[in-house]
Amino acid sequence: MLPRSMTRRQMLRAGGGVALGVGGAAILAACGETQVVTQEKIVTQQVEKIVQVEKEVPVEKVVQKIVTREVAVEKVVTQEVERIVTVVIEQPIGKPRVRLRGTGPLGTAETGIFDKLLSETQIELDHVEQPYAATYQSLLINLSQGGSAYDIASMDDPWMPQFTEFLADITPLYQGFGWVWPDPDMIPAIVDLGDWPPGKYGPRAVPNIGNIQSFAYRSDVMEELGVEPPKTWDDVAEYSTKITGDMAPDLYGYTIRGQPGNPAMTSFLPIMRGFGRDVIDGDLNPQVNTEEGLAALDMVVTLKNLAPPGVENIGHHELGKLMYTGLAAMSGDVWPDQLLKMYTPDLSSVVGKIEVLPEPAQPGADHANMTGVWLFGVPQGSENHEAAAEAIHWLTQAENQKENMYANNWPPVRFSLMDDPGLLADFPFLAGIKNAASVAVPRPRTEHYSIVEEIVGRHVSAVIAEQESVGDAARLADEEVRVALEEKGAYS
Amino acid sequence: MLNVLRRRRGDDLQAIAKTPWWETHLKYFFIAPSLALLAVMAVFPAIMSWRMAFSRVTFKLGELEIEPIGFANFTKVFSDNLIIGSTIRTGVWVLVVVSAEIVVGLIIAFLMSKLHSRARMIFTAALIIPLVLPPVSVGAGWLVMMDVNFGVLNYLLSLVGIESQLWLADDRTALPSIMLIDIWQSSMFVFILMYAGILSLPQDPYEAAAIDGASPWQIFRDVTIPLLRPTFVVVLLLRTLDAARIADRMLVMTRGGPGSSTETVTLSIYKYAFTHFNFGYASALSVMFQVVLIILATVYIRRILQA
Known part of the structure; x- marks a missing residue:
């Protein structure tokens, strides 16, 4: 075909048409069907995970475990001697998938902790990783301006006096789920770091990493x-x-x-x-x-x-x-x-x-x-307070803190883990850290x-x-x- | 002939009259996104920065409390020993690195212009590698190499019987060490511009000089250098502005230390803004720094136009 000459105007029109077409296609693609997690998929994931973790645990305990994870169980039926179970779930039918964004040390994606969080709570957590100073700066600006950039803030304890007034109160958020706060298994001196000035705003943060110099x-x-x-x-x-x-x-x-x-x-x-x-x-x-x-x-x-x-x-x-x-x-x-x-x-x-x-x-x-304790808080500007509280509660559970110790050497903040024989055997210095924690300020x-x-x-x-x-x-x-x-x- | 022209002009006017309005104003639509971006990213922050420079800024939930305090932030500068030290250090930094980079870049460009075309390609490709590396990565890499106990530089020195150097750990050698890294990296930018300048020089003056029996040094001094003057001024302008803004390398390698021996003006501004959260004072410093750079740039640009 012979090349056809174009006037400048024709070229502009053609260019505009192409740009509109490409832009329109991108918008249409972005408006595509969102992923829907079916009830069946949730059930399968729950069962598989629990069977994997609780191999030697009787079925009754499996049921109990599911209930404590806020999943209402209607019926649990064992099909065989081993842990092959069928779970019929009323809730969370249609529990929407929530996407949260957090910064500071939250966990390490390589360990699968965020995938586990998603499968168990339908909360997808985007981890914005930044160096120490950048985390502090971006948090202070976002939190103080009531921004919604972050739903979960992981904060070093010296930052707390600056941040508490910009964070949501943990107590009512936890009470909304029927959880107790402060958690009696957490070291009180460390829990108190999230309350500044003491008693003025109430507890604003949940400790996760018990770093002690x-x-x-x-x-x-x-x-x-x-x-x-x-x-x-x-x-x-x-x-x-x-x-x-x-x-x-x-x-x-x-x-x-x-x-x-x-x-x-x-x-x-x-x-x-x-x-x-x-x-x-x-x-x-x-x-x-x-x-x-x-x-x-x-x-x-x-x-x-x-x-x-x-x-x-x-x-x-x-x-x-x-x-x-x-x-x-x-x-x-x-x-x-x-x-x-x-x-x-x-x-x-x-x-x-x-x-x-x-x-x-x-x-x-x-x-x-x-x-050098790191604590989780929910920024007041976040539009997902409840989901953020749920994710924080999940992330700070003993089994996740234990995983963090193995994966990242993040010392736990729970009494039950500080004295855990398995952890002490694998991390002999944990006893020293516990002694140091007893005099930490x-x-x-x-x-x-x-x-x-x-x-x-x-x-x-x-x-x-x-x-x-x-x-x-x-x-x-x-x-x-x-x-x-x-x-x-x-x-x- | 005249009628033909009139008819054409009439056709053009008719065509313009028929053109839809959006097409005649299309150029503004094309410029609008860039202008909007410029307004949001540059003009608005600049205005805010000037406003904050005359204010005390406090963080409140959901807002910034901006309380006017006149020139207090500006007068404070003259009694701030950290800023006075940083300013002197930045001046020395600019003077040393820009001068050295121009000399090194010019020498490399001149030598390169004498090479065979294939060799030129290979060397040019190799020489611009430092230029394409991000300054933060370069800083992190050199920090490891300059480690007193585990760094490769001290290891290499030990092979030839020279004792370990403190590099970044001594307040007398820390700034010169970072200067060396900057010269290593940014000389290549100077080289590229100088090299392009040398290749575009007219040949007539060289032929005339050769006929007159000028030596290579005389040709370089009396022909090449004067002809490269416009390039020099451009290089000087760009490198001065860039060198004066140095902060990232220090932040990565020394955090401004030991003590404050590598702290520059922009690093101090950064610390006042994001450690002290004194946005008023940091803005005043930025405004003053901006004014000094604008004056410098204006002087340079005038020289370019004169050249």
Whole structure:
């Protein structure tokens, strides 16, 4: 066929026609029939799952299990001796499939937890994965503006004072389903993190990950030195001096995070508290430039000089690596995910040589391990409060928390799991985490904590890098915190 | 002839009169989506940013409380040691990286123009690889390579008997280390523009210089460089603006540390906005930064037009 010439107008018309056609087709495709989950399919999935999980459980218990999952059971008939059962279900006939969106640590898709949630509750959970800082920022903006971008927010406990007023009350949501809140199986001190200021708004969040910072040390090295595990920061400094003096560059006494902001602050806080003072007091007055604060900063300098080279610019992962490669003997800034690596033979050269303790404390001061608990909340702006509450309830059940421990090393928040013999056998450090949890305290409970953390963490980093003297860093940190909090109206 | 022209003009006018209105205004329909997008994504945020710069901004449920406070956010800048330090650091950063990138890019472009066409293709493809990598990935990769204890750079140094360097862990070497990475990556952008500029230069001046017996260095200095002046100004403009906005590399590699030794203006703005949630002050800083960059760009563009 011969090529046909077109005028510009004809070309525009043709182009417009094609664009309309393509656009129309896309709209029609998008308006296609939505997936309908039939009653039969729900029944099959329920039965298959329960048979798989409860192989040795009598049929009566299977029935009970189904009922507790809010599925009304009319009749259960065993067809054979084994667990082949037919379930006739009145509800949830036509229970609509709900799609939720959540961010922060919710679970890992690879473990199939979201598929399981869908099959059991008809709730499809989209997980928006973001780095720590981005999660915080997007949550604060979305929650405070009453946005509906997220239906479930998974939040670190220091964020709670900022977020509670933007979250829905958990109690009536749970009561609507006939569930009890607070759950008596959950550790009360951890549950309380979701209520800030205590009693003002009521419980706004359900804990899911019982992260606790702990002091980890090499038991074989302590044996070699012929000493008891350290109880005070002076002990830590003394043993580190010996270790680094005798064994560096193969082994250093202590490791600390030097990156500014959250990393340096998270390493510094247990030391400061171990000297008997927090970075801010109950009235939000900065406390770094005090006798205890200065002593804590001096201790930071001492320990940094006994640490492997380069700690001035390390963060969470690098600190863990220094421990599990056997380059550092002690750290007071160790978290459960790092412990798992230390206990993983493929990665670690110190398997079975790491023990966990409460943070050291100077005589007269309290041991103060830091909580890093993650809690689920329902943003007020969400349009799916009930479904979100149902998903949160489901995700925080014991069997799911147990799966999370195996899949992600997320410590549970339930008494029943902390003492679970199977878990304790598989995760020997869990007992240490439980002991650490018994003395754990949250970071200072104020909505302005991120400001305090950024300022003090920057100056601690400068001390570690020998950019500022201890005296200057303490003075500047306190001055800047006070100015920043005054601007925020924290003292009025 | 005149009649024919008149008749044609009359036909055209008739055709225009018959054209439906939507067709005569079709161009506006085509532009409208872009304009709407620009308004939503650029104009509205810019206006909000200027408004916030003169205000104290507080988060309330479902709203932002914006309370006017005059120039307080602007005057605070001059007593903020962090910002003063960041500004000086950013200035040094721009001066060093842009100068080095122009020198490196120009040298590579000049050498490349002397190569055989097949070799040129191969080398050009290899040289633009750093350019297509995302800065965050580049930062994360170099962070691992510069690790003091486990990094490949210190390992390679140890093979030749040089002791480990602290790279990013020392406040004296952290900024220069990140500068090296930026020069490695962004010199290739300069190279591409310079290379295109060199290839498009007229040949007559070169022939005249050769006839006059000029040496290669004289040709480079007195012919190539002056002829490349417009390209230089474009490169200088683009690289200066881009280098001044650096934040992502520092955020990934050092978080601005050790201490604040790698903290730049945009990183400080980011921290004031998203750690302190002081949107008023962060907006004032952004506005000031924006004004400085606009002045710089205006000066450069004038130079381009003059050139």
